[in-house]
Amino acid sequence: MAVTRSSTGAPGHELLDGLTASQARAVTTPAHTVCVMAAAGAGKTRVLTRRVAYRVAQQTAGSRHVLAITFTRKAAEELRQRLGQAELGEGDLGREVTAGTFHSLALSQLRRWWADRRTPEPAVIQSKARLVGELAAGRPGLEGVPLAELSGALEWAAARLVAAEDLEQAATLAGRQLPAPAEALTSLMTRYTDEKRRRRVVDFDDLLRLYVQALREDARFGAAQRWRWRHLFVDEVQDVNPLQCQVLTTLLGDNDDLFVVGDPNQAIYGWNGADPGFLTSVPDRWPGTEVVHLDDNHRSSPQVVALAAAVLGRPGAAVRSSQPDGPLPELRSFPDEEREAATIAGEVVRAHLQGLDWGAMAVLARTNVQLTGIAEALARAGAPTRLLGPDRDAAGTGQADGPGEGPARVTSYDRPGAAEDAVALGSFHRAKGLQWPAVWLAGLESGLVPIAYAEDQVSLAEERRLLYVALTRAERELHCSWARERRTASGARLRRGPSPWLAAVAAHFAGSAGALAEGPDGTGPGLVDFFASARRRLAGSRAARGEAPADGQTEALARRLDEWRRRLARASGVPAHVLLHDATVQLLAERRPRTLEELAVVPGLGPVKVARFGPALLEVVEGALADLGMAAGA
Numbered sequence: 298m299a300v301t302r303s304s305t306g307a308p309g310h311e312l313l314d315g316l317t318a319s320q321a322r323a324v325t326t327p328a329h330t331v332c333v334m335a336a337a338g339a340g341k342t343r344v345l346t347r348r349v350a351y352r353v354a355q356q357t358a359g360s361r362h363v364l365a366i367t368f369t370r371k372a373a374e375e376l377r378q379r380l381g382q383a384e385l386g387e388g389d390l391g392r393e394v395t396a397g398t399f400h401s402l403a404l405s406q407l408r409r410w411w412a413d414r415r416t417p418e419p420a421v422i423q424s425k426a427r428l429v430g431e432l433a434a435g436r437p438g439l440e441g442v443p444l445a446e447l448s449g450a451l452e453w454a455a456a457r458l459v460a461a462e463d464l465e466q467a468a469t470l471a472g473r474q475l476p477a478p479a480e481a482l483t484s485l486m487t488r489y490t491d492e493k494r495r496r497r498v499v500d501f502d503d504l505l506r507l508y509v510q511a512l513r514e515d516a517r518f519g520a521a522q523r524w525r526w527r528h529l530f531v532d533e534v535q536d537v538n539p540l541q542c543q544v545l546t547t548l549l550g551d552n553d554d555l556f557v558v559g560d561p562n563q564a565i566y567g568w569n570g571a572d573p574g575f576l577t578s579v580p581d582r583w584p585g586t587e588v589v590h591l592d593d594n595h596r597s598s599p600q601v602v603a604l605a606a607a608v609l610g611r612p613g614a615a616v617r618s619s620q621p622d623g624p625l626p627e628l629r630s631f632p633d634e635e636r637e638a639a640t641i642a643g644e645v646v647r648a649h650l651q652g653l654d655w656g657a658m659a660v661l662a663r664t665n666v667q668l669t670g671i672a673e674a675l676a677r678a679g680a681p682t683r684l685l686g687p688d689r690d691a692a693g694t695g696q697a698d699g700p701g702e703g704p705a706r707v708t709s710y711d712r713p714g715a716a717e718d719a720v721a722l723g724s725f726h727r728a729k730g731l732q733w734p735a736v737w738l739a740g741l742e743s744g745l746v747p748i749a750y751a752e753d754q755v756s757l758a759e760e761r762r763l764l765y766v767a768l769t770r771a772e773r774e775l776h777c778s779w780a781r782e783r784r785t786a787s788g789a790r791l792r793r794g795p796s797p798w799l800a801a802v803a804a805h806f807a808g809s810a811g812a813l814a815e816g817p818d819g820t821g822p823g824l825v826d827f828f829a830s831a832r833r834r835l836a837g838s839r840a841a842r843g844e845a846p847a848d849g850q851t852e853a854l855a856r857r858l859d860e861w862r863r864r865l866a867r868a869s870g871v872p873a874h875v876l877l878h879d880a881t882v883q884l885l886a887e888r889r890p891r892t893l894e895e896l897a898v899v900p901g902l903g904p905v906k907v908a909r910f911g912p913a914l915l916e917v918v919e920g921a922l923a924d925l926g927m928a929a930g931a
Contacts, residue, residue: 309350309353309354309355312350312351312354313347316343316344316347317591317593319589319590319591319592319593320340320344320347320591323344323348323589323591324347324351326589328585328586328587329554329555329585330554330555330579330583330586331348331556331586331587331589332557332580332587332588333345333556333557333558333559333588334559334560334561334576334589334591335558335559335560335591336560336562336591336592336593336594336615336616337562337563337596337597337605337766338594338596338597338769339560339591339594339595340595341532341591342372342375342532343379344558344591345365345376345532345556345558346376346379348530349394349528350380352528353390358528358554359527359528360390360393360394361393361394362525362526362527362528363393363395363528364395364402364526364530365394365395365531366396366397366399366402366530366545367396367532367533368399368532368533368536369730370398370401372533372730373396373397373401374396376394377391377392377394377396378391380394380396395526399505399544400501400504400505402544403504403505403508403544404421406508406522407511410511410518413518417497419497419499420498420499421499421500421501421504422493422499422500425448425451425500426444426445426448428489428493428498429444429451432489432492433447436481436485438477438480438481438482439477439481439482439485442476442477443476446476446477447476447477449569450464451486451489452502452569453473453569453570454467454486455502455503455506456538456541456570456571457471457538457570457572458539458540461483461486461487464479464482464483464486465479470877470878471755471878472753472755473568474750505540506540509543509544509547512547512548513547519550522548523549523550523552526548527552527554528554528556529548529549529552529556530555530556530557531555531556531557531558532558532559533559534558534559534575534576534579535560535561535563535564535573535576536559536564536566536571537571537572537575537576538569538571538572539570539572539575540570546582555583557576559573559576561576561577562612562613562762562765563729563765563766564576564759565725565726565759565762565763565766566726567755567756567759568756574873578863578866578867578873581867592617593619594616594617594620594769595620596732596769597618597620597771597772598618598620598621598622598624598772599618599620599622600622600623600624600625600775600805601623601768601769601771601772601773601775602616602618602769603805604626604775604802604805604806605765605769607802608761608764608768608798608801608802609761609762609765613765620772623772623773623774624773624774624807625806625807626771626775626776626777626805626806626807627777627806627807628777628778628799628803628806628808628809628812628813629776629778629808629811629812630778630780630811630813631778631779631780631781632780632782633781633782633783633784633790634667634740634780634783634784635670635674636780637778637779638670638671638739639674641660641671641674641675641739641776641778642671642674642675642677642678642680643678644737644776645658645660645720645737646678646679646680648735648774649680653735654718655680655681655718655720656717656718656719658721658733658734658736659720659721659722659728659731659733659735659736659770660675660720660721660722660736660737661722661724661725661728661736661738661770662724662738662739662740662745663725663740663746663748663763664724664740667740668722668723668724671722672722675722680719680720681718681720682719682722683717683719683721683722684723685722685723685724685728685731725764726763728770731770732770732772733770733771733772734771734773735771735773735774735775736767736771736775736776737776737778738767738768738777738778739778739779740778740779741777741778741779741796742779742780742793742794743794743795743797744793746760746764746796746798747760747761747798748760755879761798764798778812779793779799779812780793781793795813800813851886851887852886854885854886854889854918854921854922855883855885855886857917857920857921858877858882858885858886858914858918858921859873859882861913861917862882865913876910877906881899884899889922890914890915891915891918891919892915893911893912893915896914
């Protein structure tokens with residue numbers, strides 16, 4: 298892999314030392330708006346910090362006017378530390394540049410705004426669960442629903458800018474299953490908002506909403522904020538939700554000095570309101586944007602990258618490794634979860650005896666519940682462990698566990714004074730952004746990978762990306778396994794089958810023939826049938842219904858509808874999915890409605906959207922039918 302070498306000349310040229318051609322382009326491009334699509338392990342933080350330093354050295358940006366936003370306190374601190382390194386030029390950019398999370402930015406600036414206006418500062422509640430619990434107690438439809446799920450539904454609605462009265466329709470469009478009847482949740486949302494106002498408290502979502510409100514309604518405050526931060530740098534943009542997107546676009550105003558970094562293939566927080574559509578729509582929002590692709594993984598061996606890319610399929614076609622060859626990843630099956638845990642524990646201890654530090658190893662699973670037996674097995678084997686916790690930002694929020702992961706009931710067996718020198722245990726979600734020389738992925742079974750309730754194509758695509766994220770945590774050694782029998786919460790034992798994605802990538806594993814030799818019913822042909830059925834489920838709703846796959850004309854109409862949706866979204870200043878979900882666009886292309894009555898029965902529309910967009914949608918469909926020579930009513 299060719300790297301850039303510095304030479305005498307322009308200021309900041311030494312900042313290009315060791316960068317690949319693509320990385321150097323991302324650092325030096327004269328474009329005002331830059332969108333970097335960075336694969337896992339592509340060195341995105343290095344590129345972002347060097348871009349800041351290069352622009353300061355070139356005097357195209359003032360260090361005190363730079364704002365770098367990321368999603369966790371840890372990531373923000375890492376940005377500050379890297380900017381403070383000597384090789385990034387004179388001065389201490391770590392002190393001069395403002396780096397923080399969305400919530401810490403909003404809270405700090407609102408405090409100034411409240412102080413200037415002599416407005417009493419409201420208290421910020423650290424967790425909405427207690428207040429939600431008070432309001433939900435004894436309410437019809439909410440009995441027995443876990444507070445975490447109720448709070449999660451409210452957080453999702455806030456992140457997606459969904460009003461209480463629109464909750465049911467928004468959840469349907471997004472394919473999100475509500476934890477309680479929509480009417481009961483709508484009432485809870487309304488009471489929660491009213492009670493916060495009565496008590497003069499705000500939650501973390503309110504901080505972002507109030508910051509946007511202040512920027513829009515107080516012209517002097519908005520102008521001062523935009524003068525203060527003229528150069529915006531945003532990391533992990535695939536994790537931005539519509540509310541955070543609103544913060545960014547409002548803070549920018551007419552300014553187009555924006556540098557964003559992200560990876561659509563690592564978008565795994567859709568259940569929490571995140572929308573990778575903001576990242577992919579940057580070139581549409583800001584004409585003249587330069588898009589730079591960083592496809593080289595500088596973290597993982599070619600063997601690990603090849604396997605992870607194969608899981609993604611076509612979206613992973615361009616991803617490659619710049620590292621030396623490593624061992625082939627291993628795939629094994631075990632009779633039960635106890636044998637799986639014991640074997641993993643034995644291998645971890647053996648690797649340590651052969652010279653690998655405890656902290657250089659991690660055991661990951663899709664859910665926290667799976668980690669309990671593994672932690673106990675490691676403890677019996679004498680291995681110290683630490684549980685990966687939420688990486689909370691300065692305002693107290695952070696990316697939580699995914700839905701269905703369950704509470705963490707894992708004891709951390711750290712030795713005194715050696716918290717970091719311990720084997721890491723965590724869920725796939727918690728492992729994002731981390732890496733280890735050796736990684737064990739346990740429980741790669743159907744019903745867990747993908748999770749059982751992921752039935753629509755949006756959820757299944759996110760589960761696939763989640764597996765990709767987990768696989769790319771490994772630098773060299775990768776051990777994957779599944780159990781043919783697993784105990785349920787009630788104690789019953791159930792037969793299990795391997796994840797349906799394993800068959801498609803078996804060629805990239807060592808030992809896959811033995812691991813996949815036994816099917817759910819104990820025979821080889823049973824496994825063949827299992828994978829055939831699983832592939833049909835993952836292939837898409839049309840195939841699952843036994844229908845023919847979408848033809849070229851249907852795909853052409855879907856593209857035409859998507860273009861119309863994106864134009865309207867840009868004009869409205871909202872994400873495209875808020876107007877029409879991807880699944881709705883596909884159904885419109887398949888059904889090709891010609892009247893308002895036909896349009897009204899398309900799932901995902903409803904009377905409000907039909908009244909608002911119906912005539913325009915029919916015009917798009919009719920025009921496409923004429924241009925493409927298509928027939929109506931598929």
